[in-house]
Amino acid sequence: MSETHQTTGTQSPGSASRQLTRLAARNLSHGFGDGVILEDISLAVEPGEILAIVGPSGTGKTTLLRLLAMFEPPDKGTVEVDGEDVWSLSDDQRLALRRRIGMGFQTRSLFSAAVSDNVAYGLRVRQSWGARLRSAIENVVGRSDPAPPVERALETVGMADKMHRDARSLSAGEAQRVAIARALAPDPDVLLLDEPTSNLDPRNTAAIESAMREARRHGIAVALATHDMQQAQRVSDRTAVLLDGTCIESGPTDRVFENPADDRVRRFIEGKLVY
Numbered sequence: 071m072s073e074t075h076q077t078t079g080t081q082s083p084g085s086a087s088r089q090l091t092r093l094a095a096r097n098l099s100h101g102f103g104d105g106v107i108l109e110d111i112s113l114a115v116e117p118g119e120i121l122a123i124v125g126p127s128g129t130g131k132t133t134l135l136r137l138l139a140m141f142e143p144p145d146k147g148t149v150e151v152d153g154e155d156v157w158s159l160s161d162d163q164r165l166a167l168r169r170r171i172g173m174g175f176q177t178r179s180l181f182s183a184a185v186s187d188n189v190a191y192g193l194r195v196r197q198s199w200g201a202r203l204r205s206a207i208e209n210v211v212g213r214s215d216p217a218p219p220v221e222r223a224l225e226t227v228g229m230a231d232k233m234h235r236d237a238r239s240l241s242a243g244e245a246q247r248v249a250i251a252r253a254l255a256p257d258p259d260v261l262l263l264d265e266p267t268s269n270l271d272p273r274n275t276a277a278i279e280s281a282m283r284e285a286r287r288h289g290i291a292v293a294l295a296t297h298d299m300q301q302a303q304r305v306s307d308r309t310a311v312l313l314d315g316t317c318i319e320s321g322p323t324d325r326v327f328e329n330p331a332d333d334r335v336r337r338f339i340e341g342k343l344v345y
């Protein structure tokens with residue numbers, strides 16, 4: 071299935087340097103060993119939209135996000151940034167593209183240091199890779215107070231009041247919010263989130279959903295893998311449904327949920343798909 075979707079992103083005053091970025095998978099297939107996990111997936115996440123990727127457990131959502139994040143090349147097909155096949159580029163060029171992608175993946179990945187240091191880490195890494203955020207980084211290095219991008223990212227997820235806390239002392243929900251702040255701090259063009267609210271209470275979930283909407287408002291292309299159908303309906307503009315490694319339906323979220331073309335999607339949404 072192929073996606074054609076008009077760019078809906080707008081450039082916000084606070085992100086004049088943002089490159090509105092479209093990240094796409096085209097006829098992508100992938101497996102591990104002899105097993106095929108993803109088959110002929112074509113979808114795109116556009117600037118200024120949230121794309122929900124839903125489907126039963128084990129259907130390949132994380133694998134798809136990892137391929138979109140350029141962790142490894144797909145067996146077949148392409149991953150494209152603004153129409154360019156990323157695996158046809160040089161390593162340096164691909165690295166430069168990868169730096170524009172913020173990732174919030176399922177594993178807890180905060181290190182033992184202040185919350186603000188964890189968030190600033192993303193900026194420091196990016197500094198060594200490029201000049202685009204140099205001025206922002208200079209604010210971080212050598213300052214005892216968190217730099218504005220760090221503070222802003224923590225404010226976005228409602229964690230600014232805990233910036234001086236040791237990250238080890240955070241609850242799971244707070245840690246998840248900080249991990250997302252770390253992905254947001256370098257002001258990415260694309261944000262990939264894998265189950266960002268799994269096991270979180272409604273308050274933490276609301277904070278993360280609000281961060282996603284804020285990212286969208288700033289023209290960031292957001293792809294969200296989620297088990298939570300209500301969340302997909304609450305936050306996403308478009309939804310792609312994966313089943314057995316194929317994308318069986320995608321389109322505007324309201325349409326997919328209210329009037330799915332594929333009966334398996336209807337049964338999945340209604341919780342009746344025996345899997």
Ligand SMILES: Nc1ncnc2c1ncn2[C@@H]1O[C@H](COP(=O)(O)OP(=O)(O)OP(=O)(O)O)[C@@H](O)[C@H]1O
Nearest residue numbers: 102107125126127128129130131132133134295297
């Ligand atoms: N590195 C790997 N080696 C072998 N198999 C793998 C590897 N990574 C994932 N898989 C398999 O690929 C399939 C899809 O896994 P994936 O994590 O992408 O699914 P998912 O839809 O994200 O699942 P969940 O909703 O439970 O997180 C699973 O059967 C998984 O066991």
